[in-house]
Amino acid sequence: KLFFTDYGNAAKVERCDMDGMNRTWIVDSKIEQPTALALDLINKYVYWVDIYLDSVEVVDYQGRRRHTIIKGRQIRHLCGLAVFENYLYTVNSDNLSILRINRYNGSDVQALARLDNAKEIRVYQKRTQTAVKSHACEVDPYGMPGGCSHICLLSSSYKARTCRCRTGFILGSDGRSCK
16 A cells, blocks of 8 residues: 555545555545655654644544544654654654654654754564565566566555556556556
């Protein structure tokens, strides 16, 4: 799945398949300017920062069990968000500090470090990366990902794929080759 935010005409947090299909709103009320987004891949939670409401909130992948982690002046100007163990990590763009926030109760907000020009933060941990032995976009014997001549996108699962073409090309009737 792909998770993303939008705060155009109607602010929301959305989810879709990797090929853009099955687009679903998971948060579309009491939300103004959702920016940074982070996923708890193990427990299937979506965290986001709303810079207009000065809040960090969370929902499950279906948009249920929503609650506010922290709200108020102490978290103004946040950009970037990451989850690691019991904490959320974010960047305060006003003073360029890295903040750590307890993700279960919003307490224990600590400034950990200051980094010039920091706008984003990521945590990489091996156990949060799903191990898949094979997937639908693996390179075939002819060197084509998922049998697609240009671009292979995972679809509703790692076993399904959709072929797409680069700009200026159209997908052929076989659903794999680009002309």
